[in-house]
Amino acid sequence: MPSPCRLRAAAVTVTALLLTCSVAGCGGDAQDEDLTAQELSWKDCPAPSQAEGGGSAPSPLPDGDAWQCATMQAPLDWDDPEGDTIGIALIRARASGDESRRIGSLIFNFGGPGGSGVSTLPAFGDEYAALRTRYDLVSFDPRGVGRSAGVRCENxxxxxxxxxxxxxxxxxxxxxxxxxxxxxxxxxxxxxxxxMLPHVRTTDAARDMDLMRQVLGDDRLYYFGISYGTELGGVYAHLFPRHVGRAVFDAVVDPTQDxxxxxxxxxxxxxxxxxxxxxxxxxxxxxxxxxxxxxxxxxxxxxxxxxxxxxxxxxxxxxxxxxxxxxxxxxxxxxxxxxxxxxxxxxxxxxxxxxxxxxxxxxxxxxxxxxxxxxxxxxxxxxxxxxxxxxxxxxxxxxxxxxxxxxxxxxxxxxxxxxxxxxTDWPVPGAADHPDVGAPGSAPILVVGNTGDPATPYQGARKMVDALGRGVGVELTYKGQGHGAYGSKNTCVQSAVNGYLLDGKVPAAGTVCS
Known part of the structure; x- marks a missing residue:
């Protein structure tokens, strides 16, 4: 059974199932300035590769705009930032609202680990229409996933x-x-x-996201993490607490567990x-x-x-x-x-x-x-x-x-x-017993737990709030079923999340939606 992974509801029949600060000075990392200055070449998206799940090229957005794809270069080894690079596959939908009200890019990670953001974001596009009024919606294949130097094992x-x-x-x-x-x-x-195997840790993906933030032109990271994406977001906040803008964690991984x-x-x-x-x-x-x-x-x-x-x-x-x-x-x-x-x-x-x-x-x-x-x-x-x-x-x-x-x-x-x-017998040693997500100095992070969540049990939300540190994590409870809360279309949850991401309104800690 894979680790927690957000999966969209699909239609199933007997015969078919349809899915459908810079890095230098933060944590002691150095970064090649040429990579922060790279310009992305956005083009219409091709069909997803088989590694990303296959299928057709994403359909145009409801307003007729096309999904755009690009590749960002990142260091293969963040301990050698001037060495070899790999390509990180990105996808975006440009903000639909008035340019003067645009906040920046909202980066999504949908979980897994191992899920392709490039193939997943278009499937969720309609759910995030409200957020698109003030953000470019952006997702990516994390390193080792899909078209981002995807790991290959058995055929x-x-x-x-x-x-x-x-x-x-x-x-x-x-x-x-x-x-x-x-x-x-x-x-x-x-x-x-x-x-690739030594270079696919969550800390590596978090550093990729900080490079992504800079290449996309944002002073702060605006982020929506779901399932494992909450762990990735917590690791990012630990490494770069003063780079966190507005962030939401939904279907929360307990960061204290081995x-x-x-x-x-x-x-x-x-x-x-x-x-x-x-x-x-x-x-x-x-x-x-x-x-x-x-x-x-x-x-x-x-x-x-x-x-x-x-x-x-x-x-x-x-x-x-x-x-x-x-x-x-x-x-x-x-x-x-x-x-x-x-x-x-x-x-x-x-x-x-x-x-x-x-x-x-x-x-x-x-x-x-x-x-x-x-x-x-x-x-x-x-x-x-x-x-x-x-x-x-x-x-x-x-x-x-x-x-x-x-x-x-x-x-x-x-x-x-x-x-x-x-x-057992994995060729690369594991990094730690559990991730470090302590993020003193970070902006508030909205942490949303679902009482009926099977894959990331509800208790993990409180553990994430505590681990992030005083004044950082803000807990919101959804009394529902299934993995995650925002995708349930509960109006209370969506109002709280949208209010924070769009207008900076932090809901009261302990808010309960049902």
Missing amino acids: DRQLDAYFQQDGTPDDTAERTALLAHTKDFNTACEKNSAR AEQSSLGQARGFQLALDNFAAHCTSGTQDCPVGDTAQDVENRIADLLRTLDKKPLPGIFPRLLTQSAATNGIAQALYSQDFWEYLTEGLEQAYSGDGKVLMLLSDLMNGRSENGEYSNITAANVSINCADDKPRYSTAQVQEKLPRFRAASPVFGDFLAWSLVGC
Whole structure:
């Protein structure tokens, strides 16, 4: 299961699933002045590369304006800023309002890590129309992602096998097989992307953003970070606190947790979301087709997963719906309440022997298109997480931790516990136990937590506020479902966020929207 990643609600049917100060003097870094003076060549955007998820070139904006793309040069190694460079792919929509009221560029990161901002921002364009009245909307493929020197690991055929593996081993043979698959994947990353692997840490991406700020002509960074994008924003604020303009963090990563604590928190978060789904399904006026009570729904799901562990169902030919694929598909559907109807459909079909819908949901989680090609989201996700996270876990350590994970979630606990071995034998050491986001001297940052968020549990918002430091983080609570708050279209949340980003009005700390 990938780390927290914001994914747009899509239409799912049986046959298709549609997605759709300078650096010198701040933290002791030096920067080549030639890079800050570079001029970007903006042109109409091409179709996204396969690494970015493929598909068609972005359609014009509602007012007829075209999306524009450019490439910014950044140092490969920020410890050697005058050395080799890499290209960072950017996309923008020019501000739609009066030029005299334009504030600057509002930079988005939609999460992952590993998500392509170049392919994601156009899909969200309508949601940010109000913000576009005073900002150029800008996003990017972070280093190692998509067209920004994207990391490559296994090929499509190998990835099909990788995602079919048993992610919850029950005996020595299955544990050995899981470690072998993990080692094969990690070795392929080193073979195909050794040059990039040491340089994809979140601190590197934060320095890229500060260069981006300067190249775009802004004195301060205006930023909207979602999911992992909140961690990136927090790291930026730590490195460059006096460069922060107005910033919003939505679906907040807990910056105080190590990899084990984060996975355990996700186990609780996805279990809560599953509980909410089951309660919603069985509380309506119509019968719930996948259970009579909330507990019955969850018991039947657990029984399905146990059965699939021994006997997978037909999925999307020639692939089978395995226990791992079904768990992935269920988790994907919990990212948004808009997906709950597809989870119901997928479960109903699986109980009848058809695994297609759950596999379609799993494919969406893993970045697999209908033509069998993968984006590089998994390669980038693993590479960035393993470069960031210092801990490395053995199978013996995971086995010792299993009881806590199972207590946190009977459905997702094993799967998330065993995901901890993903960085075993990774060729690059991890940077730290958890990110440093302390940002004394920063402008206020609006931190938005969702009480029903599965991937970034609500408690992380308060932890981020505390870690940012006194007078920096301003907490806003949304009592809702799904991953994130602004995209829910809740008018209270959007009014608070828009009021801050557009007019500088900081909402009262502790504001609650429902």
